[in-house]
Amino acid sequence: MELEDDLKRLKSYVTRADKVAHKRDVLLPKWLPIVEDYLAKKGKQNEDNPIYAYCTVWLFDVGNFARGIEFGLRAIELNQPMASSIRRQWPGFIADTVFDWASTQAEKGNSIEPYFGQVFKCVANTWKLPEQVTAKYYKFAGLALLRRKNGDVSPSHVGDVQRLQQADGYLAKAAELHKHAQVKTVRNKIAMRLRAIAELNAQ
Structure with missing residues (x-):
């Protein structure tokens, strides 16, 4: 499967910065339009969609919290499973990710x-x-x-x-x-x- 090949390629990057750049510049531009098309179609959103899960996680990883939260809340609503590489469920993942980000921002005096x-x-x-x-x-x-x-x-x-x-x-x-x-x-x-x-x- 093409997604599996992309995930293997992603694992080949050693540094977090390189992984984030690859998600932002390659993976999201490639896969996000497919997810958006999936969400726009009526009646099929309850089918398991691993691409949806990974794109949602990647949105958080690249710092796009607005869309990450939007997609994450929709994933909960649609009962979409979490990406297989992550052990937490959606609420725990979103809560932890946003908390860590907020802690860093608050310490810097940012909103x-x-x-x-x-x-x-x-x-x-x-x-x-x-x-x-x-x-x-x-x-x-x-x-x-x-x-x-x-x-x-x-x-x-x-x-x-x-x-x-x-x-x-x-x-x-x-x-x-x-x-x-x-x-x-x-x-x-x-x-x-x-x-x-x-x-x-x-x-």
Whole structure:
């Protein structure tokens, strides 16, 4: 099968950068139009389509999160199997991939939206994932509300009471889901900040 030949060729690349470049410049231009045509046809989307799965994974690999999430959510909707080379199911794969990306972006002070928020809604409301995974999403969402522009988490710089309370709510949920969420210190700092604001407003 032609796809199998392409997968073997992909494995021959040693560095991640070369693999990503090959996916971006060769594999996706070749296979993505076939997937798009498949999605456009009515009635056959429930058939297993390994090309769909690999293209979706490759979209994430090359950093096209908008289309990767779109295709991944559609894969779940259509009950498409995950690519055989990946052991996780779609929700776990999407959640982990977007979380890793968001962590890197946040540390650099870059925006994590809209992709983190889009996946967080699924993690919080729809997907059944291990508690530890769901907890880390709630924790990250809480910390994101407390970050400075440089990426540092600092409750003391937040002056919006509602924002502080929302962050604390997310962190509390993380602790509820997973006892090792490690949010106690930052929650104490939020409480201190809320008290300071209340005292300032009372003057």
